Amino acid sequence: MTPRRGRTPGNLNPERTAFYDAEAERYDATRGGQERARAAAEAITRFVPAPGRLVDVAGGTGIVSAELAARGFDVLVTDLSPGMLRVAAGRLPGREVVATADRLPVRQGSVDVVTMVWLLHLLTIPLADAAVVEAARVLRPGGHLVATVDKDLAHGRGRRTGADAADRVALVAVRAGLHLVGQDSFSGRSTWGSATQGDPVFPLAAYRKA
Ligand SMILES: C[S@@+](CC[C@H](N)C(=O)[O-])C[C@H]1O[C@@H](n2cnc3c(N)ncnc32)[C@H](O)[C@@H]1O
Numbered sequence: 001m002t003p004r005r006g007r008t009p010g011n012l013n014p015e016r017t018a019f020y021d022a023e024a025e026r027y028d029a030t031r032g033g034q035e036r037a038r039a040a041a042e043a044i045t046r047f048v049p050a051p052g053r054l055v056d057v058a059g060g061t062g063i064v065s066a067e068l069a070a071r072g073f074d075v076l077v078t079d080l081s082p083g084m085l086r087v088a089a090g091r092l093p094g095r096e097v098v099a100t101a102d103r104l105p106v107r108q109g110s111v112d113v114v115t116m117v118w119l120l121h122l123l124t125i126p127l128a129d130a131a132v133v134e135a136a137r138v139l140r141p142g143g144h145l146v147a148t149v150d151k152d153l154a155h156g157r158g159r160r161t162g163a164d165a166a167d168r169v170a171l172v173a174v175r176a177g178l179h180l181v182g183q184d185s186f187s188g189r190s191t192w193g194s195a196t197q198g199d200p201v202f203p204l205a206a207y208r209k210a
Contacts (some may be wrong), residue, residue: 077092127163
């Protein structure tokens, strides 16, 4: 899928960008690596088994995006962090673009699937809501948004922002025309600040555009 280049990224957060730029080189090794990425992609494809055009919003190093591409999806990776996207470019050359989650460089109604893996919990509630609304804008009727929810709880931590609380996201999604159609999970040995014994299990929710 070709992004619409030249659209100015909107709500960029310089602090968050600097954090992930600095993390990029060690990100994959410390966040569950290939095994976690494969588990995430498998769970996503259980919701949307037929491959199509997919935007992996906040796809970071592209480790999950590449697993989705390997399963036949035509993937575009978007992210705030140029450092993370440099790693993604090694996996999916030319398929990466800097963009904030609430302003995607993609035409309205042109996408089959939007994924947000480990994104919403990082955002403020207004920004998370705007990201869900933006996903609804770019999805075609019948398309799916698949997002991780309740991520901090999976790690045994308190919530950072509550922006990815499953019940809340489902309500926001309904207002944007997206209806909850399923819930699943995947596990990954992410050692990043996890307070759980064993591998955390990350809940995933799927919403379908009417
Ligand atoms: C925890 S990482 C997840 C990366 C990838 N989805 C994965 O599962 O490996 C969070 C990513 O969100 C990106 N990010 C944070 N805020 C964002 C925003 N407002 N818009 C787009 N990307 C954002 C960060 O740069 C980072 O790459």
